[in-house]
Amino acid sequence: MKTPQLIYGKRLTGEEKLYNFFAMLGGITVFVVEYFKYFFIPPYEIEETKKHMADFGMKTLPIVSTMGIIIGFVMALQSYFVLEPLGATDFIPGSLGISILREFAPILTALLFAGRVSSGIGAELGSMRVTEQIDAMEVSGINPFKFLVVPRVTASTLILPLLTVYVIFISVIGGYLATFLQEQMNITYYFNSMISYIDMNDILQGMIKTFFFGFMVGIVGSYKGFTTEGGTVGVGLSTTSAVVTSSLLIIFIDMIMVKLGMM
Amino acid sequence: MAGNKIIRIENLTKSFGEKKVLDDVSFDVLEGENLIVFGRSGTGKSVLLKSIVRLLKPDAGAIFFEDENILTMKEKKLLETRKQIGFLFQSGALYDSMSVRDNLAFPLRKLTKLPAEKINDKIEKTLELVDLSEAIDKMPAELSGGMRKRIGLARTIITEPRVILYDEPTTGLDPITSKEISSLILSLQRKLKTTSIVVTHDLICAQIISDRVIFLKEGKLYIEGKLETIKEKDDKFIKNFFSNEILTEAE
Numbered sequence: 483m484k485t486p487q488l489i490y491g492k493r494l495t496g497e498e499k500l501y502n503f504f505a506m507l508g509g510i511t512v513f514v515v516e517y518f519k520y521f522f523i524p525p526y527e528i529e530e531t532k533k534h535m536a537d538f539g540m541k542t543l544p545i546v547s548t549m550g551i552i553i554g555f556v557m558a559l560q561s562y563f564v565l566e567p568l569g570a571t572d573f574i575p576g577s578l579g580i581s582i583l584r585e586f587a588p589i590l591t592a593l594l595f596a597g598r599v600s601s602g603i604g605a606e607l608g609s610m611r612v613t614e615q616i617d618a619m620e621v622s623g624i625n626p627f628k629f630l631v632v633p634r635v636t637a638s639t640l641i642l643p644l645l646t647v648y649v650i651f652i653s654v655i656g657g658y659l660a661t662f663l664q665e666q667m668n669i670t671y672y673f674n675s676m677i678s679y680i681d682m683n684d685i686l687q688g689m690i691k692t693f694f695f696g697f698m699v700g701i702v703g704s705y706k707g708f709t710t711e712g713g714t715v716g717v718g719l720s721t722t723s724a725v726v727t728s729s730l731l732i733i734f735i736d737m738i739m740v741k742l743g744m745m
Numbered sequence: 746m747a748g749n750k751i752i753r754i755e756n757l758t759k760s761f762g763e764k765k766v767l768d769d770v771s772f773d774v775l776e777g778e779n780l781i782v783f784g785r786s787g788t789g790k791s792v793l794l795k796s797i798v799r800l801l802k803p804d805a806g807a808i809f810f811e812d813e814n815i816l817t818m819k820e821k822k823l824l825e826t827r828k829q830i831g832f833l834f835q836s837g838a839l840y841d842s843m844s845v846r847d848n849l850a851f852p853l854r855k856l857t858k859l860p861a862e863k864i865n866d867k868i869e870k871t872l873e874l875v876d877l878s879e880a881i882d883k884m885p886a887e888l889s890g891g892m893r894k895r896i897g898l899a900r901t902i903i904t905e906p907r908v909i910l911y912d913e914p915t916t917g918l919d920p921i922t923s924k925e926i927s928s929l930i931l932s933l934q935r936k937l938k939t940t941s942i943v944v945t946h947d948l949i950c951a952q953i954i955s956d957r958v959i960f961l962k963e964g965k966l967y968i969e970g971k972l973e974t975i976k977e978k979d980d981k982f983i984k985n986f987f988s989n990e991i992l993t994e995a996e
Contacts, residue, residue, distance in 0.1 A: 618838035
């Protein structure tokens with residue numbers, strides 16, 4: 483089959499879209515392999531990694547805080563409306579804790595993180611690519627993958643689990659506010675009840691996948707930025723595509739991890 | 746004065762889709778010389794420069810830096826070789842998230858083990874060479890086109906490369922700044938004893954800098970020699986290139 487010549491900004495045929503899709507999957511796989519190859523080779527970009535962790539964390543903190551408290555509040559309220567007629571409001575803290583820990587906090591934090599961070603990485607590296615800054619780094623004898631991609635992916639992998647722990651805490655507080663307003667539930671009873679329902683498996687199932695989500699956000703954003711072509715139009719397309727692709731991959735990984743967790 | 750062959754290009758061929766942009770191009774670059782590459786837009790001049798540092802991989806041919814083929818060398822060797830070849834991009838390609846100081850410090854921090862004070866001294870001396878000491882703490886967005894080119898040049902020479910590749914160093918600049926940049930390239934070349942390959946359309950720049958000129962036409966090496974000799978050739982393409990008048994096909 484003749485390789486289609488893809489031009490950014492033009493409408494693609496079905497054949498070109500299919501080619502593009504498989505080229506992207508192949509490209510992301512190569513990026514994952516390259517990441518592990520360069521991750522273990524010194525010098526280690528520890529300062530860059532710390533800088534990006536702080537940047538990604540601060541960028542995402544306001545939106546995940548707002549989302550966390552509202553999700554906790556709304557979920558507790560919805561549970562109340564279902565359980566109150568059955569006289570089972572005592573189950574609210576437990577069911578809330580399990581659903582926040584296992585699913586809502588990890589996946590919603592990851593999706594918001596993808597929106598902020600994957601697009602940011604895609605736009606930054608994409609601009610560097612089209613203005614020849616990555617080429618300049620490469621020709622001066624510095625490996626741009628090691629300096630630009632490895633610290634961003636590592637930072638993204640490490641900061642998302644921390645943000646998720648924070649969102650779990652904030653959502654639980656949001657849930658308590660709702661139960662207090664509806665039921666005047668005692669805070670000690672609320673937390674004791676929640677803890678009695680939660681086991682280590684819930685914590686592990688929720689937290690392990692956040693490392694994979696963070697890794698994927700970093701890899702997809704970096705891949706899209708690094709492979710940008712077509713000037714400013716290309717940067718726009720890479721940014722959008724980074725968010726869409728990483729969000730879809732998060733949902734896909736979640737599905738697989740939940741299925742594996744049930745085995 | 747020019748010496749041994751430092752770069753040898755042999756039978757270089759590169760196509761993009763159906764279009765052949767370099768077609769069996771061969772020439773040598775002598776140590777210490779300033780070689781100008783002329784040609785119409787789209788004749789593969791920038792592709793040639795990018796192939797020399799393996800930013801692009803040609804379809805066929807060889808590029809020797811001293812006696813080693815750049816196109817087949819291993820990654821580690823390639824990184825070492827790239828440290829000896831500087832590249833000034835058309836836009837300057839300054840890292841826009843870093844100040845001028847950090848732009849210049851970056852390759853030194855990554856490629857050398859120099860202590861911070863030595864790096865600072867080197868930055869100050871290099872900025873003096875390009876006459877922009879006052880820009881040390883500015884961000885790239887605060888610089889004019891000419892200043893960006895000078896800082897780009899400072900970043901290129903700070904690692905003391907043996908060969909510098911210039912991709913249209915005066916494009917987009919006013920005639921006075923163009924002359925200043927051309928004179929700066931020449932004076933730095935004399936001070937630092939580097940070899941230069943300059944891709945340009947700017948005849949004044951070529952007049953100031955060139956020791957030797959090659960012309961590319963439709964991807965092939967069309968002619969090479971001294972600028973003054975080539976200008977005297979009775980050749981329609983050459984006359985058309987150097988003439989200020991508009992020549993028609995009939996002429």
